[in-house]
Amino acid sequence: MSREPVSVLALYIHIPFCGKVCPFCSFAVLKDNPARHQKYLELLKLEWLLISKTLQFDFSCLKSVYIGGGTPSRLKLDELNGLVHWIKQIGKVPGNAEWSIELNPEDVSDEYAQELVSLGFERVSLGVQSFNDRHLQSLRRQHQAAQSRKSIKALSKAGIENLNIDLMFGFHGQTIASLAEDLQETIDWNPNHVSVYSLTIEPKTALNRNALWKTWIDENEALIASMYRSIVEKLERAGIFQYEVSNFSRTGFESQQNLVYWQCRNYLGLGVGAHSYCNTARWGNVKRLIDYQRAIESENLPRDYYEELDSTMRRDEDLMLGLRLKSGIPLDEFFLKHKIPASVKWNNYLEALEQNMLVEQSSGQLKLTPKGMLLADEISSSLAATLS
Numbered sequence: 001m002s003r004e005p006v007s008v009l010a011l012y013i014h015i016p017f018c019g020k021v022c023p024f025c026s027f028a029v030l031k032d033n034p035a036r037h038q039k040y041l042e043l044l045k046l047e048w049l050l051i052s053k054t055l056q057f058d059f060s061c062l063k064s065v066y067i068g069g070g071t072p073s074r075l076k077l078d079e080l081n082g083l084v085h086w087i088k089q090i091g092k093v094p095g096n097a098e099w100s101i102e103l104n105p106e107d108v109s110d111e112y113a114q115e116l117v118s119l120g121f122e123r124v125s126l127g128v129q130s131f132n133d134r135h136l137q138s139l140r141r142q143h144q145a146a147q148s149r150k151s152i153k154a155l156s157k158a159g160i161e162n163l164n165i166d167l168m169f170g171f172h173g174q175t176i177a178s179l180a181e182d183l184q185e186t187i188d189w190n191p192n193h194v195s196v197y198s199l200t201i202e203p204k205t206a207l208n209r210n211a212l213w214k215t216w217i218d219e220n221e222a223l224i225a226s227m228y229r230s231i232v233e234k235l236e237r238a239g240i241f242q243y244e245v246s247n248f249s250r251t252g253f254e255s256q257q258n259l260v261y262w263q264c265r266n267y268l269g270l271g272v273g274a275h276s277y278c279n280t281a282r283w284g285n286v287k288r289l290i291d292y293q294r295a296i297e298s299e300n301l302p303r304d305y306y307e308e309l310d311s312t313m314r315r316d317e318d319l320m321l322g323l324r325l326k327s328g329i330p331l332d333e334f335f336l337k338h339k340i341p342a343s344v345k346w347n348n349y350l351e352a353l354e355q356n357m358l359v360e361q362s363s364g365q366l367k368l369t370p371k372g373m374l375l376a377d378e379i380s381s382s383l384a385a386t387l388s
């Protein structure tokens, strides 16, 4: 066991159960069966015991506890209560850590919302996706817009101030006008945080077999780009500012969990498919519950992969994650930290990116422009390639 405890800044717990598996979803999820909840919660505890034998963790600087999924709101209140109490025992979580949970609208009642508050959750991420029932149906979501509205009211009545509304865009059937309606309704609900993800068609998902949806995305690149621009414009005009490619908040309501990820700081994930990043290593757990259970019951860590990051990988990770943030990366600090010579070959390349209005530099920060945000991964990969 390593002698120095790893100072963990964010803890992630994955709850894989969903009322129904959405056709576009590539997360570690499975159709809910409430009879499996207790067993899964026990497995989480065993995973913690196993990993604690290999590494020591220090939670005294923990900024965030995040229960994500899947759909954590499939857990009954007494199950959630047990989970929260267990987390508080293992980690001695500091009083000022942000507690977040993801909910789906069909699960939220007044009682559920009130209980979340008494358990200490102050930030809720609600999987609204759209307020348009036609879109919700074509995305094969389980809920209807009326349930999202009811949930938002219940959460607000319970005193949840830090609400994230999770939306999707860029899918077959959506138009600029219907997106504008979704954005307007989102703004009217006055949330402090909004996440907006474009639909991507991932391998091994049901949507990957749908030629119509795939072709629509391929043929509508320009429309999707203009949808993205309208999202940034409309939310920012409403005082909900972009701080990452897909995330927007009112000042002071940025997700603490997300910031830890994008600033390449230490986080620990427990559960099926959960990822972790600790000092110079990162790993991910297996994505199938059966594999997770078998590994743990044989007293093995349920790892899908584990890698030690060398200096090049750490540099590229810093670049890729840092550029996703609206604030960008502090160039001098980045060059110094990664021992990149002042004569770095980026100069001409950056000029070209600036001329194409993909990046900008101000006060020593290198940032993506709104146009560049859409190509964040491509730009950071090409910048990294010029350093190698």
Ligand code: SF4
Pocket: 017, 018, 020, 021, 022, 025, 026, 027, 029, 069, 070, 071, 104, 127
């Ligand atoms: S509810 Fe969310 S996590 Fe579950 S299958 Fe649908 S998109 Fe995936």
